[in-house]
Amino acid sequence: MILFSRVRGLPVLTDGDARRLGAVRALAVDAGAGTVTQVRIRRGLLRRETVTPWRDVIAVTEDRVVVRTDTGEEAGTGGTERGTRQRDLLGCRVLTETGEERGTVLDAALDPVTGRIETIRTSLAELRADRMLGLGDHALVVRAARADRI
Structure with a gap:
């Protein structure tokens, strides 16, 4: 990682x-x-x-x-991929799907081979990446943990 x-x-x-x-x-x-x-x-x-x-x-x-530079185009000129929203994760506000504040993203760990995100460290806790639902202009939205749903 x-x-x-x-x-x-x-x-x-x-x-x-x-x-x-x-x-x-x-x-x-x-x-x-x-x-x-x-x-x-x-x-x-x-x-x-x-x-x-x-x-x-x-x-x-x-x-x-x-x-890689053997893709037929000069490396670093790819532009943006269509159909997906690409945003920077670091510094984003974190909210649950119910709108509860869960801090700010401080860092994230990724597998350097696959690019899969494993964990997200926020100002309040560390979250498993499988809790991520979406990332927009306003915040990273995560699934609330069972303890959050009391």
């Missing part, structure tokens, strides 16, 4: 020639699926941002992210 906070700022390199594309700005998430869908890459002095789909990530280590 690796933490989102440890991935932010890592250099992003191509697999063939180890060319530096930029640094990870954020990981975009599809909360309903419980997975990371994209790596958002900050490029250059003007801080231009590009997006690479998670399917093109070959490796995530403690000191770099390596992306």
Whole structure:
């Protein structure tokens, strides 16, 4: 497992020639699926941002992210995937489906091979990722635990 906070700022390199594309700005998430869908890459002095789909990530280590370049297009130019909502999880407010406040997302652990999110650490507790229902502009919505439903 690796933490989102440890991935932010890592250099992003191509697999063939180890060319530096930029640094990870954020990981975009599809909360309903419980997975990371994209790596958002900050490029250059003007801080231009590009997006690479998670399917093109070959490796995530403690000191770099390596992306595939044999997909027929230049790495880091993927844009956004259609049909899914991609948002940054860190810093989001957390609400249950009944509207109860559950803190703010401080970090999340993911499997660096599959991109599956395993746990979410909030300012109030640690939650299993399978409790995520959706992530919108306003908040991350999670399923209330049985103890929450008294």
